[in-house]
Amino acid sequence: MDRYLCDVLVTMDGPVGGVPAPIPDGAVDVGDDGRIVWCGPAAAAPAVEPGTSVHRTGILMPGLVNAHCHTPMVLLRGAGEGLPVDRWLHEVMWPRESKLTDEDVRVGMRLGAAELLSNGITTSTEMYFWGQAMAEGATDAGLRCLVTPGVIEDPDFNVAGSWRDQIDEMVALRDRWAGNDLIRGGMSAHAAYSVSKECLSAIAERAAETRMPVHIHLAEQQWEDAAVRERSGGLAAPEYLESLGLLEGDVIAAHGVWLTAEDIDVLARNDTTVVHCPCSNAKHASGVAPLTEMRAAGLRVAIGTDGPASHHRLDLFEEMRTAIRTARTRSGDAQTLPPAEALRMTTAGAAEVLGWDAELGRLAPGCWADMVALSAAEPALNPVIADEDDPLARIVWSGSPGAISGVWVAGRKVVQDGRVLTLDVAETVADAETRARRLAR
Ligand SMILES: [Zn+2]
Structure with a gap:
């Protein structure tokens, strides 16, 4: 089990026109099968089970x-x-x-x-x-x-x-x-x-x-x-x-x-x-x-x-x-x-x-832990005045790939601080370039 503690938790677990407010100081628990087990305010989270890895992130939202x-x-x-x-x-x-x-x-x-x-x-x-x-x-x-x-x-x-x-x-x-x-x-x-x-x-x-x-x-x-x-x-x-x-x-x-x-x-x-x-x-x-x-x-x-x-x-x-x-x-x-x-x-x-909404697009129990973390320290996402803050507007107007500190698919970390962890990107770029040149001829 992994627990992700975050400054702001954006679940998007609501209907059109009814997007729930982000949760300050949130927690998301992810099981070893890559699905979310629990999600909500950190203060209300269940006791940490022995063997759980605890991670700290900034703004945590669905992939x-x-x-x-x-x-x-x-x-x-x-x-x-x-x-x-x-x-x-x-x-x-x-x-x-x-x-x-x-x-x-x-x-x-x-x-x-x-x-x-x-x-x-x-x-x-x-x-x-x-x-x-x-x-x-x-x-x-x-x-x-x-x-x-x-x-x-x-x-x-x-x-x-x-x-x-x-x-x-x-x-x-x-x-x-x-x-x-x-x-x-x-x-x-x-x-x-x-x-x-x-x-x-x-x-x-x-x-x-x-x-x-x-x-x-x-x-x-x-x-x-x-x-x-x-x-x-x-x-x-x-x-x-x-x-x-x-x-x-x-x-x-x-x-x-x-x-x-x-x-x-x-x-x-x-x-x-x-x-x-x-x-x-x-x-x-x-x-x-x-x-x-x-x-x-x-x-x-x-x-x-x-x-x-x-x-x-x-x-x-x-x-x-x-x-x-x-x-x-x-x-x-x-x-x-x-x-x-x-x-x-x-x-x-x-x-x-x-047609994949039972498992994707939200941070909620039963959904895959497909998640994105934005760094709370990203200059474009600051300053924050707590009683005026609208984190969703901040993400949409000021968010960017450069602000991303981590990306997970089914609980597996695939990107860390801009670096893709699953592929040799330089090798893939070189291979793609040779092929692109052949197609252009
Ligand atoms: Zn098209």
């Missing part, structure tokens, strides 16, 4: 949950800077990705996982190819993942195997990793405009059969609407996916920038979840998603970094701030999206979007 990413794209980071998304995909990304091997994906995943963990992200939702290599790269680093291997059908894009084989492999991957606590498997289609009706229907059918979640890009770019209407006989993307039965199960729709009020209604009646990716959308000049409208319609919305080729960094602190800034700029109201709600969208709320 961040990234709800949309393509981590192995670290191998393409920075490529195609300044191009609009359609040209960026066709001219830069897809030609390079067509050369990817499974070992490239595994190495890219290892490097990206090191970055995610050092940035306090303990779980990531991954849409990419070579799912087995993704799961292996993630577990090499000790990162938790929802792995959703994706299908794209485009003449400029080539990946081994038909979409039918790829769908079979999605299910096989889920079954292969069923006994591993770090990996869950889902299904994925790139987008309504880049995958055929036949394939989308087949994914809907298999998802219904297997009860696997489906991850898809939705309404990211303004031009997608015309492309989808052309294939769908005039339907907008949400209605089109609904007509194919694809919204019946658990669907994680990334971006949702160009959604009308009717589109939001379609998503709301299907309880489709949306992942807001404000930094990627801003970098590509895609637009600003109607976050306030989606939340007002009752949609469950999480936050994602998107891939490192889209937005260079995998940093949810930056995403939370950008989400608040863009929402407030749109509304003209400084009350829009309080920091506690933004933090919920990267912790407990994100775990709900992944």
Whole structure:
């Protein structure tokens, strides 16, 4: 057993709009199985059992949950800077990705996982190819993942195997990793405009059969609407996916920038979840998603970094701030999206979007001890005036990967003071660089 004593304990163990107040002088007890046994004020903690290791931390909070990413794209980071998304995909990304091997994906995943963990992200939702290599790269680093291997059908894009084989492999991957606590498997289609009706229907059918979640890009770019209407006989993307039965199960729709009020209604009646990716959308000049409208319609919305080729960094602190800034700029109201709600969208709320909320996103008995400690001495988090302090606002506005003193996944320490403990990072960087150069040729 391990006991973590902290200056401030942030549990995030509450519903939307009901995030509980942080606890000063808290304690978290973690069992040898990596799950939280007890959590609350240190003064009320049970007596320390013999053999318990006691640790002291600053601000202790749940590990961040990234709800949309393509981590192995670290191998393409920075490529195609300044191009609009359609040209960026066709001219830069897809030609390079067509050369990817499974070992490239595994190495890219290892490097990206090191970055995610050092940035306090303990779980990531991954849409990419070579799912087995993704799961292996993630577990090499000790990162938790929802792995959703994706299908794209485009003449400029080539990946081994038909979409039918790829769908079979999605299910096989889920079954292969069923006994591993770090990996869950889902299904994925790139987008309504880049995958055929036949394939989308087949994914809907298999998802219904297997009860696997489906991850898809939705309404990211303004031009997608015309492309989808052309294939769908005039339907907008949400209605089109609904007509194919694809919204019946658990669907994680990334971006949702160009959604009308009717589109939001379609998503709301299907309880489709949306992942807001404000930094990627801003970098590509895609637009600003109607976050306030989606939340007002009752949609469950999480936050994602998107891939490192889209937005260079995998940093949810930056995403939370950008989400608040863009929402407030749109509304003209400084009350829009309080920091506690933004933090919920990267912790407990994100775990709900992944369907993993019984075990992740909160510090509570029974949950995995996926935790991040911020140093109380970090200059940007000070000074603190006790009777005015709002620790959640402080974390969201002033927190950063640089303030992180420790990261744990299932009670295993994976990062200490910026150093990843699970991988040889220098060796992984060198390996990734050789591979990135080959893909660029
Ligand atoms: Zn994406």
